[in-house]
Amino acid sequence: MAPRFAFELSATDGRARRGTIRMRRGEIRTPAFMPVGTAATVKAMKPQAVRDTGADILLGNTYHLMLRPGDERIARLGGLHEFMKWERPILTDSGGFQVMSLSELTQQSEEGVAFKSHLDGSRHLLSPERSMEIQRNLDSDIVMAFDECTSWPVERDAAAASMHRSMRWAARSRAGFDSGEAHAAGATLFGIQQGSMFEDLRWESSHALQDIGFDGYAVGGLAVGEGQEQMFAVLDYAPELLPRDRPRYLMGVGKPDDLVGAVARGIDMFDCVLPTRSGRTGQAFTHDGPINIKNARFAEDRGPIDGDCRCAVCETFERAYLHHLVRSGEILGAMLMTEHNLSFYQQLMAGMRAAIEEARFGTFAAEFTTRYGRTKNGTG
Amino acid sequence: MAPRFAFELSATDGRARRGTIRMRRGEIRTPAFMPVGTAATVKAMKPQAVRDTGADILLGNTYHLMLRPGDERIARLGGLHEFMKWERPILTDSGGFQVMSLSELTQQSEEGVAFKSHLDGSRHLLSPERSMEIQRNLDSDIVMAFDECTSWPVERDAAAASMHRSMRWAARSRAGFDSGEAHAAGATLFGIQQGSMFEDLRWESSHALQDIGFDGYAVGGLAVGEGQEQMFAVLDYAPELLPRDRPRYLMGVGKPDDLVGAVARGIDMFDCVLPTRSGRTGQAFTHDGPINIKNARFAEDRGPIDGDCRCAVCETFERAYLHHLVRSGEILGAMLMTEHNLSFYQQLMAGMRAAIEEARFGTFAAEFTTRYGRTKNGTG
Numbered sequence: 001m002a003p004r005f006a007f008e009l010s011a012t013d014g015r016a017r018r019g020t021i022r023m024r025r026g027e028i029r030t031p032a033f034m035p036v037g038t039a040a041t042v043k044a045m046k047p048q049a050v051r052d053t054g055a056d057i058l059l060g061n062t063y064h065l066m067l068r069p070g071d072e073r074i075a076r077l078g079g080l081h082e083f084m085k086w087e088r089p090i091l092t093d094s095g096g097f098q099v100m101s102l103s104e105l106t107q108q109s110e111e112g113v114a115f116k117s118h119l120d121g122s123r124h125l126l127s128p129e130r131s132m133e134i135q136r137n138l139d140s141d142i143v144m145a146f147d148e149c150t151s152w153p154v155e156r157d158a159a160a161a162s163m164h165r166s167m168r169w170a171a172r173s174r175a176g177f178d179s180g181e182a183h184a185a186g187a188t189l190f191g192i193q194q195g196s197m198f199e200d201l202r203w204e205s206s207h208a209l210q211d212i213g214f215d216g217y218a219v220g221g222l223a224v225g226e227g228q229e230q231m232f233a234v235l236d237y238a239p240e241l242l243p244r245d246r247p248r249y250l251m252g253v254g255k256p257d258d259l260v261g262a263v264a265r266g267i268d269m270f271d272c273v274l275p276t277r278s279g280r281t282g283q284a285f286t287h288d289g290p291i292n293i294k295n296a297r298f299a300e301d302r303g304p305i306d307g308d309c310r311c312a313v314c315e316t317f318e319r320a321y322l323h324h325l326v327r328s329g330e331i332l333g334a335m336l337m338t339e340h341n342l343s344f345y346q347q348l349m350a351g352m353r354a355a356i357e358e359a360r361f362g363t364f365a366a367e368f369t370t371r372y373g374r375t376k377n378g379t380g
Numbered sequence: 381m382a383p384r385f386a387f388e389l390s391a392t393d394g395r396a397r398r399g400t401i402r403m404r405r406g407e408i409r410t411p412a413f414m415p416v417g418t419a420a421t422v423k424a425m426k427p428q429a430v431r432d433t434g435a436d437i438l439l440g441n442t443y444h445l446m447l448r449p450g451d452e453r454i455a456r457l458g459g460l461h462e463f464m465k466w467e468r469p470i471l472t473d474s475g476g477f478q479v480m481s482l483s484e485l486t487q488q489s490e491e492g493v494a495f496k497s498h499l500d501g502s503r504h505l506l507s508p509e510r511s512m513e514i515q516r517n518l519d520s521d522i523v524m525a526f527d528e529c530t531s532w533p534v535e536r537d538a539a540a541a542s543m544h545r546s547m548r549w550a551a552r553s554r555a556g557f558d559s560g561e562a563h564a565a566g567a568t569l570f571g572i573q574q575g576s577m578f579e580d581l582r583w584e585s586s587h588a589l590q591d592i593g594f595d596g597y598a599v600g601g602l603a604v605g606e607g608q609e610q611m612f613a614v615l616d617y618a619p620e621l622l623p624r625d626r627p628r629y630l631m632g633v634g635k636p637d638d639l640v641g642a643v644a645r646g647i648d649m650f651d652c653v654l655p656t657r658s659g660r661t662g663q664a665f666t667h668d669g670p671i672n673i674k675n676a677r678f679a680e681d682r683g684p685i686d687g688d689c690r691c692a693v694c695e696t697f698e699r700a701y702l703h704h705l706v707r708s709g710e711i712l713g714a715m716l717m718t719e720h721n722l723s724f725y726q727q728l729m730a731g732m733r734a735a736i737e738e739a740r741f742g743t744f745a746a747e748f749t750t751r752y753g754r755t756k757n758g759t760g
Binding site for chain 1: 419420421423424425426448449453456457458463464465660679680682696697698700701704705707708710711712714715716
């Protein structure tokens with residue numbers, strides 16, 4: 001029988017780590033990228049096609065699912081895996097970030113966040129206890145603690161107060177999780193480090209979380225508009241404050257070069273809507289940087305999106321056809337662009353994993369970043 | 381080497397016919413249903429997935445493709461098959477129907493139809509000669525003659541005048557087709573019978589077309605609002621006016637019970653947007669009639685769309701999940717509904733073909749129609 005939760009580091013190269021998480025529903029090879037399946041679907045992709053890109057785990061959004069179709073309905077239908085026919089692990093966020101960015105008339109208090117649904121105006125409360133209950137109803141494998149999304153930019157005092165509340169909520173999340181049946185069923189709980197751009201607050205948060213105790217730890221409060229340079233400045237120290245023998249998850253990140261730089265700084269897990277969302281609007285990721293397939297220069301371009309990509313889309317379809325589909329608003333355009341982008345991301349993760357195993361991560365990262373960054377310098 | 385065009389009838393059962401069309405790009409088993417790939421894509425389906433539903437041939441729309449991405453561009457990109465990566469036969473319509481229903485400021489004359497594009501207001505002319513040129517640029521396998529879409533309801537004199545113009549245009553289509561390279565490349569040309577609901581006009585049109593000579597013949601001017609009863613009344617005699625040794629194509633039809641009734645009356649080929657278009661809005665076809673998956677009664681229904689359907693969607697996903705996806709406007713909902721509907725149509729065609737081969741078409745048709753029609757009587 002598979003363990004409830006085990007994390008094994010099989011290789012390191014500098015700060016970059018190659019590991020494996022083992023859970024009841026399967027293994028997660030790290031560094032791992034988790035496609036976002038907001039509303040019980042990775043948009044424009046069948047679940048088997050998501051797996052075929054190389055994904056070991058998906059992310060589901062607690063906020064969206066509690067509102068539609070409802071976490072209790074999903075529980076009655078056998079849980080999120082059974083509902084959407086994804087058999088492998090699912091990580092669910094706590095809903096804390098989305099409730100502040102998407103809902104209306106939010107009221108925050110020590111208890112939690114009261115809000116009106118962006119779909120129908122109905123009133124709800126999200127709290128550490130309620131978030132644990134929802135994630136249990138979804139039958140999530142990796143449950144995230146409910147925390148407060150610290151705004152950015154922020155003064156030190158406000159960042160400290162927000163972090164302290166998140167740490168109290170982390171303890172309530174732990175208690176709520178432990179009082180339910182999730183643990184017995186094989187799920188696990190991750191805590192989230194906060195502290196914005198302040199190293200001493202990140203240090204304090206890390207110790208508070210470890211006092212509570214979690215199977216994994218996220219670096220929260222980044223990718224909120226601070227830019228890559230400031231994010232990397234935090235990642236130069238923040239992951240190292242967390243236990244070496246637990247996975248480290250950077251929430252909501254990011255662009256391909258963000259992933260490379262974060263792996264170099266000791267991050268093991270990522271999620272981001274970028275490959276799916278930007279694919280639907282025509283942005284394709286390539287080894288030479290992102291391109292907008294709607295650009296007129298692709299109208300009669302018979303090459304693949306990326307000549308070095310091994311995905312089914314690049315093996316079959318030409319840029320000219322994708323240009324036509326996306327320009328025409330065709331669903332097939334969204335499907336193919338999403339499939340390519342997710343495949344590109346998973347190939348990047350596989351490339352980083354192989355490079356760490358073979359102790360050549362530094363070279364891999366430098367070569368990828370140099371080539372990828374060329375378009376920024378105007379040559380793409 | 382495959383013949384340019386051959387049609388072989390292997391079985392008949394009453395007026396129902398089981399045949400095979402052989403062309404350079406593959407065989408078409410008849411009775412055949414052609415999914416509509418308007419803008420060089422069967423909406424929400426990869427080409428291989430369309431093939432996997434059982435489709436032998438697609439329909440492409442001349443009007444849409446001439447405007448976007450443009451027939452000359454498609455020719456430069458290797459033709460429509462190469463552009464959209466569908467290797468099997470493609471039938472293209474003449475553009476005559478769409479130009480009247482979709483474009484703006486149309487001006488009809490004996491020469492053809494001048495119009496402004498619905499996309500950008502640019503000015504174009506569609507004529508028999510231009511339609512042949514466009515369909516040649518698309519590298520169509522089955523080219524349709526350019527005809528005038530007779531309005532409905534219509535007086536006899538107007539129907540006769542419209543049919544006579546279509547017959548003059550049929551002769552010009554024949555001449556235009558023969559003067560190009562399409563014939564040499566392996567394409568073929570179909571004529572279109574007109575005459576509205578008037579049997580003597582249908583008779584006259586059929587003879588005019590046969591005097592010109594075509595490899596196949598369409599029954600045009602139906603499915604324009606007249607209803608199934610009147611359509612069947614025309615089909616009681618119209619197909620029999622056409623040569624027995626050539627395929628007969630009923631354009632723009634139809635609902636599953638329309639197909640069964642038309643095959644019973646000697647039709648060999650169909651196209652219709654219904655399974656694709658209605659799938660995207662939540663209508664699913666089942667052996668017990670159509671259902672709207674958005675209906676609240678499916679919210680927690682764990683059964684497949686159709687328990688007797690053998691498609692990949694029905695094997696995997698539950699009505700409750702499809703209900704959620706379509707209600708949420710998720711692309712995956714459109715994808716799965718379309719795949720099911722096209723599979724349902726192709727299974728129906730395969731069932732009719734087998735029934736004709738085994739001389740039990742009458743029983744098959746009666747059983748299908750009785751069960752399918754139950755929802756109309758309020759039991760579904």
